[in-house]
Amino acid sequence: MGLRLLSRVFHLPTAVLYGSLSFFISVLHNVFLLYYVDTFVSVYKIDKLSFWIGESIFLIWNSLNDPLFGWISDRVFLDTKLSSVDISTPEVVLKRLKALSRNGPLFALSFLAFWVAWAHPGLQFLVCLCLYDSFLTMVDLNHNALLADLAVSAEERTRLNFHCSLFSAVGSLSVFASYAVWNKEDFFSFRIFCVLLAALSAVGFTVSTWLLRQRFEAGMKMNLEQESILKELYVDKLCAPPEKRITLMEYLRQLSRHHNLLWFVSMNLVQVFHCHFNSNFFPLFLEHLLSDRISLSTGSFLLGISYIAPHLNNMYFLSLCQKYGVYHVVRWLFLLKLVLSVVMLLAGPDQIYLLCIFIASNRVFTEGTCKLLNLVITDLVDEDLVLNRRKQAASALMFGMVALVTKPGQTFAPLIGTWLLCVYTGYDIFQRDAMNHISTEPNLDSGKMFTATLRQGCFYLLVFIPITCAVLQLFTWSHFTLRGKRLLAVKSYRQALPQSAPSQDVKTI
Structure with a gap:
């Protein structure tokens, strides 16, 4: 009772x-x-x-x-x-x-x-x-x-x-x-x-x-x-x-013939890499690009916004998804990332206010895109059910297989980021004195040269990584065909399946 x-x-x-x-x-x-x-x-x-x-x-x-x-x-x-x-x-x-x-x-x-x-x-x-x-x-x-x-x-x-x-x-x-x-x-x-x-x-x-x-x-x-x-x-x-009986190897063969899944995980691998790159290097960008030009409270505000704003912003993105579809919203976000990065590259590292906006928005939009992709995976679950004539959708397994391919992006992000920074500036994040070997001009203070070189390297890393990611993602995303009439057909087929008839809609539960 x-x-x-x-x-x-x-x-x-x-x-x-x-x-x-x-x-x-x-x-x-x-x-x-x-x-x-x-x-x-x-x-x-x-x-x-x-x-x-x-x-x-x-x-x-x-x-x-x-x-x-x-x-x-x-x-x-x-x-x-x-x-x-x-x-x-x-x-x-x-x-x-x-x-x-x-x-x-x-x-x-x-x-x-x-x-x-x-x-x-x-x-x-x-x-x-x-x-x-x-x-x-x-x-x-x-x-x-x-x-x-x-x-x-x-x-x-x-x-x-x-x-x-x-x-x-x-x-x-x-x-x-x-x-x-x-x-x-x-x-x-x-x-x-x-x-x-x-x-x-x-x-x-x-x-x-x-x-x-x-x-x-x-x-x-x-x-x-x-x-x-x-x-x-x-x-x-x-x-x-x-x-x-379907074995794991047979299931993997079925996934290998799922072309939309292959294009999606290719795009998502780059997305996971970019999300974790932003998380790993956000403090570094604040320290070397903005620390001497903004107050401590402003830096803390940018850090706090980077955690909360993606969730709040995602609510607006979801309203756009209802109107235009997830595919088009994600594509617009890739284009926006590319345009903002090119504008920042042309403006240079001395535009402090624009730099603050770009650092925050880059993380917010990138994290927001990550949170929309779960909707795409659920559509892939539906397509997998239809293509392979399953009696029940293997939702958790599909999410797990996507994670298997895309999670290496978490490892690539710090490795590639620190390697690029070291190649361009000679700065090793694990050894603070890594640039002591750099030769300096007689009239130029070595400390100032170190700071200027490191700042320029951080700036190029900040803008070229999003540009590269956006170009790769626009290419792979253009091959994703689970949208429009095809997506409607897949959903109509799944909703018409006999095992779905007794289930209740979310609104009525």
């Missing part, structure tokens, strides 16, 4: 409950990204060798666990021999929600493991990173897969994504709150802060997934008889022979 009363009190729209899961992820993940390296380097005093070994192993695991967990989650949808009964769309949603209800609180607990020293720094660094990323991957895969499973129409998916952006923006405020308690010398207050964040996230995952599960279980009970009749009619009418 108490649980039913709680469900009635918190009778929130499905889109709000789905979006709230983004809050419980971002409220922890933003703090993790900002402080985990500094914690191990400055507080736990990890040595350089242990740090790089941990990062190297983590990079491998970070790329492999997405398709691995996606395959474990969705292989039952690809292999009819594993189940004698067809799986309906509401059952798929319940399966995702159960996974979130289990892994959400475990994700919060793995977050806490960073902030208390319990082993040798090198061992703790490796274990914490891999453990945290494992639960984060499980949460992200199932949460993103729900975007494809809860709704098929572009309007409903856009509405779900809108709420994700709204709640992610609110969750990003945890970064600002963390500044008040962050102290390397006295870690107690920060630990208490992290415990409170983890408790909030764990409780939030439990409550939100429980409310969604109650809603879908009630809907399944109401349509149980209708669903059974439809299944019987569907099987008796078609009398289709059992499908062959």
Whole structure:
């Protein structure tokens, strides 16, 4: 009786409950990204060798666990021999929600493991990173897969994504709150802060997934008889022979023939690279291009805007997506990135106000594009279902396979960026005296030459990376054909499938 009363009190729209899961992820993940390296380097005093070994192993695991967990989650949808009964769309949603209800609180607990020293720094660094990323991957895969499973129409998916952006923006405020308690010398207050964040996230995952599960279980009970009749009619009418067992290699062969997927991951690899390049080098650009020309508060404002504005801006992008389609909005953002970068290159590094606007907008638009691409992946899920005549969409597996190809961009970003900076200026980010060998003119102070060369190198890096990325992305994106009439045909086909009939639209749940 108490649980039913709680469900009635918190009778929130499905889109709000789905979006709230983004809050419980971002409220922890933003703090993790900002402080985990500094914690191990400055507080736990990890040595350089242990740090790089941990990062190297983590990079491998970070790329492999997405398709691995996606395959474990969705292989039952690809292999009819594993189940004698067809799986309906509401059952798929319940399966995702159960996974979130289990892994959400475990994700919060793995977050806490960073902030208390319990082993040798090198061992703790490796274990914490891999453990945290494992639960984060499980949460992200199932949460993103729900975007494809809860709704098929572009309007409903856009509405779900809108709420994700709204709640992610609110969750990003945890970064600002963390500044008040962050102290390397006295870690107690920060630990208490992290415990409170983890408790909030764990409780939030439990409550939100429980409310969604109650809603879908009630809907399944109401349509149980209708669903059974439809299944019987569907099987008796078609009398289709059992499908062959689909192995991982067969699934990979199917993906290799999915041309839109191949063009998308090519474009998205560049996008992931650019997003992480901006994140990795944002402090460097502030330090060497603007630090002596803007106030500290202005620098802090630019940093804060770079975290929150992409989520808020994404809400406007999503409204454009409803009107013009995701393909055209993403293409406009690539063109905008190219135009702004060329204008900045022509203006030069001495236009300080224009430089501030460009640094902030470059990150905001790039991050905003990343957040729109989940909608494209859900369309690829639909096309994969149609092309390969699947009985149920393998949403989590598709997100995992995309991550497998695109996540190396996270590694390429710092490696290529630091290499280009070193080639052009001789500056090694890990060795502050790396430019001492540069010869100087007799009448020119070496320190000033170092600063001028480094500043010019940072500026060229700032503008040429977006130009190169935009050109590559416009080329690959022009070959993506899942738009217009083809996209409408794919969605119409999926909506007409028999297993989709008993499921309810997001608006009615």
